[in-house]
Amino acid sequence: xxxxxxxxxxxxxxxxxxxxxxxxxxxxxxxxxxxxxxxxxxxxxxxxxxxxxxxxxxxxxxxxxxxxxxxxxxxxxxxxxxxxxxxxxxxxxxxxxxxxxxxxxxxxxxxxxxxxxxxxxxxxxxxxxxxxxxxxxxxxxxxxxxxxxxxxxxxxxxxxxxxxxxxxxxxxxxxxxxxxxxxxxxxxxxxxxxxxxxxxxxxxxxxxxxxxxxxxx
Amino acid sequence: xxxxxxxxxxxxxxxxxxxxxxxxxxxxxxxxxxxxxxxxxxxxxxxxxxxxxxxxxxxxxxxxxxxxxxxxxxxxxxxxxxxxxxxxxxxxxxxxxxxxxxxxxxxxxxxxxxxxxxxxxxxxxxxxxxxxxxxxxxxxxxxxxxxxxxxxxxxxxxxxxxxxxxxxxxxxxxxxxxxxxxxxxxxxxxxxxxxxxxxxxxxxxxxxxxxxxxxxxxxxxxxxxxxxxxxxxxxxxxxxxxxxxxxxxxxxxxxxxxxxxxxxxxxxxxxxxxxxxxxxxxxxxxxxxxxxxxxxxxxxxxxxxxxxxxxxxxxxxxxxxxxxxxxxxxxxxxxxxxxxxxxxxxxxxxxxxxxxxxxxxxxxxxxxxxxxxxxxxxxxxxxxxxxxxxxxxxxxxxxxxxxxxxxxxxxxxxxxxxxxxxxxxxxxxxxxxxxxxxxxxxxxxxxxxxxxxxxxxxxxxxxxxxxxxxxxxxx
Numbered sequence: 063x064x065x066x067x068x069x070x071x072x073x074x075x076x077x078x079x080x081x082x083x084x085x086x087x088x089x090x091x092x093x094x095x096x097x098x099x100x101x102x103x104x105x106x107x108x109x110x111x112x113x114x115x116x117x118x119x120x121x122x123x124x125x126x127x128x129x130x131x132x133x134x135x136x137x138x139x140x141x142x143x144x145x146x147x148x149x150x151x152x153x154x155x156x157x158x159x160x161x162x163x164x165x166x167x168x169x170x171x172x173x174x175x176x177x178x179x180x181x182x183x184x185x186x187x188x189x190x191x192x193x194x195x196x197x198x199x200x201x202x203x204x205x206x207x208x209x210x211x212x213x214x215x216x217x218x219x220x221x222x223x224x225x226x227x228x229x230x231x232x233x234x235x236x237x238x239x240x241x242x243x244x245x246x247x248x249x250x251x252x253x254x255x256x257x258x259x260x261x262x263x264x265x266x267x268x269x270x271x272x273x274x275x276x277x278x279x
Numbered sequence: 280x281x282x283x284x285x286x287x288x289x290x291x292x293x294x295x296x297x298x299x300x301x302x303x304x305x306x307x308x309x310x311x312x313x314x315x316x317x318x319x320x321x322x323x324x325x326x327x328x329x330x331x332x333x334x335x336x337x338x339x340x341x342x343x344x345x346x347x348x349x350x351x352x353x354x355x356x357x358x359x360x361x362x363x364x365x366x367x368x369x370x371x372x373x374x375x376x377x378x379x380x381x382x383x384x385x386x387x388x389x390x391x392x393x394x395x396x397x398x399x400x401x402x403x404x405x406x407x408x409x410x411x412x413x414x415x416x417x418x419x420x421x422x423x424x425x426x427x428x429x430x431x432x433x434x435x436x437x438x439x440x441x442x443x444x445x446x447x448x449x450x451x452x453x454x455x456x457x458x459x460x461x462x463x464x465x466x467x468x469x470x471x472x473x474x475x476x477x478x479x480x481x482x483x484x485x486x487x488x489x490x491x492x493x494x495x496x497x498x499x500x501x502x503x504x505x506x507x508x509x510x511x512x513x514x515x516x517x518x519x520x521x522x523x524x525x526x527x528x529x530x531x532x533x534x535x536x537x538x539x540x541x542x543x544x545x546x547x548x549x550x551x552x553x554x555x556x557x558x559x560x561x562x563x564x565x566x567x568x569x570x571x572x573x574x575x576x577x578x579x580x581x582x583x584x585x586x587x588x589x590x591x592x593x594x595x596x597x598x599x600x601x602x603x604x605x606x607x608x609x610x611x612x613x614x615x616x617x618x619x620x621x622x623x624x625x626x627x628x629x630x631x632x633x634x635x636x637x638x639x640x641x642x643x644x645x646x647x648x649x650x651x652x653x654x655x656x657x658x659x660x661x662x663x664x665x666x667x668x669x670x671x672x673x674x675x676x677x678x679x680x681x682x683x684x685x686x687x688x689x690x691x692x693x694x695x696x697x698x699x700x701x702x703x704x705x706x707x708x709x710x711x712x713x714x715x716x717x718x719x720x721x722x723x724x725x726x727x728x729x730x731x732x733x734x735x736x737x738x739x740x741x742x743x744x745x746x747x748x749x750x751x752x753x754x
Contacts, residue, residue, distance in 0.1 A: 196439075203432065209424065216431060223439050230446045239333075243398035244438070250405050251431055258412065258424055265417055274421040277500040279559050279568070 067107040071191045074100045074225075075167065078198040081218065082159040085148045090214055091137045097195075098129030101221045104188070105228045121238040128245055133217065133252055140210055140256050144263040154205035163198060170194045188229040196222025209262055209269040213255050220248055280326040281334055284317050284344070285385035285399075292378030292406075296371055303374040304359045310378050311355035314385070318348040323736060328389075332456055335391035338743035339530075343523050344388035345737075346600055347516040349725070350607045351381050353718040354515075357611055358508035360714040364618050365506070373413050373506075379406040380512060387520040391458045393441040396524055397434065400488060403517055404430045410509035411501050422497075422504035429497040430488050437484025437524065443477035444528065446470070459527050463747070466534035474532055478541050481528045482548065488521035490575045491548045491582060492555035499559070502571035503623065507614025510567065514574045515607030519599055522581060529585060533748040538588065545586030550679050552579030557686030560694075566625045567613050569694055570606065573649055576687050577602040577657075583680055584664040591667025592750030594660045596741045601648070601656030601726050608722035609645040612638050615716065616698075618709040625694045629701030637711050639699055641719040646695040648726060650688045655723075656730045 077097040084090055102125040154162070170193035177189070199218030202211060224244075259269055266273045291310050295303040320326075322341050328334040358377060362370055383406050387399035404427060412423040445457060447470040455461040462469070487494035502510045525545075532541040556576035563569040577598065584595025615638040620628050632639045648655030661684065668677035729737075742752060 200432075203428075212428060216428065216435075219432065219435055223435055223442075226439060227442050230442050240392065240394045240398070243395065247398055247401040247405065251401070251427070254405055254408050255427060258408070258420065258427065261412075261415065262420055262424065265415075265420055271424070274424055276418055277421055277425075277504070279499070279563070 065107075067104065068187055070100050070104050070107060071187045074104070074191050074221075075187075075194060078166075078195050078218070079160060079163045081202065081214070082163040082198060083156050085152075085156060087141045087146055087148060087208075087210065088138075090211065091134055091141055094137060094214055094217060095130055095134035097218065097221060098133060099126065101195075101224060102126045102129045104225065108188075108228070117238055121241065124242070125245060128249055129221070132249065136252055136256055137210070137214065140213075140259055143260060144210065144269050146208065146210070146269060149206055149208050149211055152206050154201075159201070159205060162201060163194075166197045166201070167194050170197065188225065192222055192225035192229050194222075195219075195225060198222070207271050209259050209271050212271065213252065213259065216255075217248075217252070281321055281328040281336060281389060282330065284314065284321060285382045285389060287317070288314060288378040288382035288385065292375045292380075292382055294375075295378055296375035298371065300370045300374070303371050307355050307359065307374050307377060310381070311352045314381060315348045315352045318344055318385075322740070328391075331391075332458060333392045333395045334389045335458065335460055336389060337391065337460065337527075338740050339523060339526055340388040340390070342596065342599070342740055342744055343519045344385055345740075346519060346603045347381070347384050347388065350515045350603055350722065351512065353722055354508050354511050354607060354611065357511075357614070357715055357718040358506075360712060361506065361508055361614050361618070364709050367413075368415060369413065372409055376406055376409045377508070377512070380410065380517075382406075384516055384520050388523060391460055393444060393457065393459065393527075394438070396459075396527070397438050397441055400437075400485065400520060400524055401431070401434050403520060404434065404488070407509070407513060407517065410512075411505040413506060413509075414504070416504075418500075419504045422500040425497045426501040429494075433484050433487025433494060435484070436487075437481050440477045440480025440482075440484055440528070443473050443480060444531070447473035447477065449473075459531070462531055463534050466531055467536065469531075469535050471535060471537055474535055474537060475540055478528050478532055478537075479544070482525055482541075482544060485521045485524040486548060489518050489525065489582075490521075490552070490578050492552040492575060492579070495552065495555070495575050498575060499568045499571040502574065502610075503565055503567040507567075507610050507617060510570075510613070511607035511610035514571070514610055515603040518574060518578055519603060522578065522599070525582075526585060530748050533588075538748070542586040542588060545582045546673065546676050549579040549582030549584075549586060550676060550683065552576065552582065553680070553683035553687065557683050557690060560687055560690035563690065563694065564625060565623045566616070566628065566694060566698065567610075567623050569625070569691065570609055570613060573609075573687065573691065574602075574606055576683075577606065577649070580661060580664065580680075580684075583676065584660070584667065587664065587668040587671050587673050587676065588749060589667045589671045589751060591664045591671065592745040592748070593741065593752050594663030594665075594667055596744055597656060597663065598660035600729065601660060604722045604726040604729075605645050605648040605655060605657065608641060608719040608726075609649060611715075611719040611722070612642040612645060615711065615719075616642070618715075619707050619711070620705050621708045622705070625698050626701075627704050628698045630703035632699045634703065634707050635711055637716040637720075641716065641723060643695065643699055644723050645719070646691060648723065650691055651684065654727055654730060656726050659730060 202215030383402040390396035490498040556572040584591040
C-alpha cells in the first residue's frame, strides 16, 4: 500500500539521485529546495506525530521555512553572485556518480535490514532514505571541487542526519528547543560558508577548491 | 544563575559587533573579568541551573570552564594590544567574535543535554571561523574554508552518534530524561550495541574537532593562519571543549561496563596522534604550525591518559590544565615573534634571545614546559599517565607513548634552540611591550604555581571529575 510518507520518501530518494547526476548549479539549488521541503514534512506524515501541539506546528513551519525557503534562497544568491553555471570537472563523472548513488541505495537497504530497529514502525523506507541521503551528501562533498557544491553536499548530509534522527528516536518531538538550536546552527553555518565563498570568489576569481591547496606539509 | 556564564558573553558579543572600537575593547576586557568572577562564583557556590534539563554543572565541565575563563582573562588584554599593531580591517568583528566564542565554549562546558552540547560545539566552529578569517589573506581563506567544512562534517557525525546514544535508551523500563547525568545513573540498563556505535561516531566527530589524527588535517592550517590571540584560544580552550564531548560519552560507556572498548579506542587514536604530530614536527619550517602539531600531540596524550584509566585519568586532567596554560602562553609569545620579525618561518627568527629577550624567556620556558621537563606541570602529568598505563596493564601503549614523546621533544628542541640562539637574520619590526609580554609569562607562572601548590577546591574538582569512572590519585 502506498501512503503519503512513502511518496515523500521516494521523492527524497530521487532528489539525491538527481543531485548526483546534475551539472547545473541552478538545478542543484532547486533540487535542494525540493529535498528540504520533503525532509521537513516527512516527520509530520509519520503516525507517531499525529497529534501536534501548538509549538509543534510552529516548529514545523519554521523548519519548512528554513530548509525549503531560506537556505535555498541563500544558495541562489550565492550562485548568481559568483556567476558559475556548472561544475566543469568533477572528480567523479556524472554517470559514475549516478551508479554510485544506486549502489548507495542498495547498501542502505542492506544496512537497514541488518539493523533490526524496532522504532521505525510502518515506514520501512525511512531509514533507507535517511542513510542514502547522508551518504549521497558525503559523496557529493568528496567528488566535486566547486566550493558551492560542497556546501550543497553538507546540507544534504544534514538532511540525512535529520531523517536518521526522525527514524530512530522514538520520543516524539517534545524538545523543540533543541531541534531549533540545531536548525539555527545550520542556518548560521550556511551563512558563514556563503561569506567565505564570496571571498574565495573575489580573491581567486573562481570558487574551485583546487585553488585552496597552498597550506600543506 | 548558571546560564549567565554563557549568556553574558553571547549578549555582549553580539552588541560589540555594532559598537565603536574603543568601547568594544573595553567591553572585551570587562567581559573577560566578569566571566572569570562568575565562573569562580559558580565553581565555589554551585548554584542550581535555571533549565535543569539542558544545563548542569558537572565537575568535568566546571574544570574546562575554569581553564577557559582563566586563559581568556589573559588573552583578552593581549589581543587588544596585538591588534593595535596590525592593520585591521574589521576590529569590531574580532572583538565581538572573541566574546561570542567565549560564550559558546562556556555553553559547551555547562551543557548536560547531549544535543545542547552538540549545538554549543557546532556554534564554537561558527563563532571562531571569523577569527581565523580576519586577515582575509589567501591562506587565511583556505584555512577557514577547511576548518568550517571539515569540522562541520565531523560534528555532524557526532550528532549521528548522539542519536545512537539516544537509541540505546529505547528499552523497556528506562524512563529518564535525556541528560548526561540521568543517563549515567541508568547506564547499566542501556543497550550496549547502540552505546558502542554511538561512541565510535562521537569519537570520530568530536575527535575531528579535538584534533585527533587522522582527522586533524584542519588544525595546523587554522592555528597557524589565525591571529595569535585567536590561535591561543583555539588551542588552549576550544580543543578542551571538544574533548569534553568525548569524555562525557566515555564516562557513560565506562559506567555501562564498556570501558575497555572505549578506552582502547581512545588509546589507539591518542598514540596515533602523538606519532603523527612527532613526524610532522621534525622538519617543520613554520613555528606556529609546529605549535599546532604540538597541540595535536598533547590532545593525543590526554586521550591516552583517559583511555588507560586509573592514575592516568588524574594525569590526563592535569595535562589538560597545564597544556592549556602553556600552549596559550606559547601562542601569545609566537604572536610577539610574528609582530617582531614579520614572519612565521623559524629560520628567519634567529637571535631571538638577544633581540626580543622577554619574548625569548616566555617562548623558551614554554618550550621546556611543553616538552615535559620540570618545573612545569606537564612533567608530572605525563609521568602519571605513564605510571597509570603500566599499572593498568598497558605496557605496549606505555612504551609507544614514551617513544613518541621523545620524537616530539627532539623535533621541538631543534627548532626552538635554532630560533633562540641562531644567527640574526632580521631587524626587529615591532618592539616588545609589557602589555604583550606579561600575559604569556603570567600563564607560565600559573603552570609552575599549580605544580607546587594546588588549591584545595581545584584538587577536589579534579578528583570529583575522575572519581565517577574509577580514577584515583594514589596509584
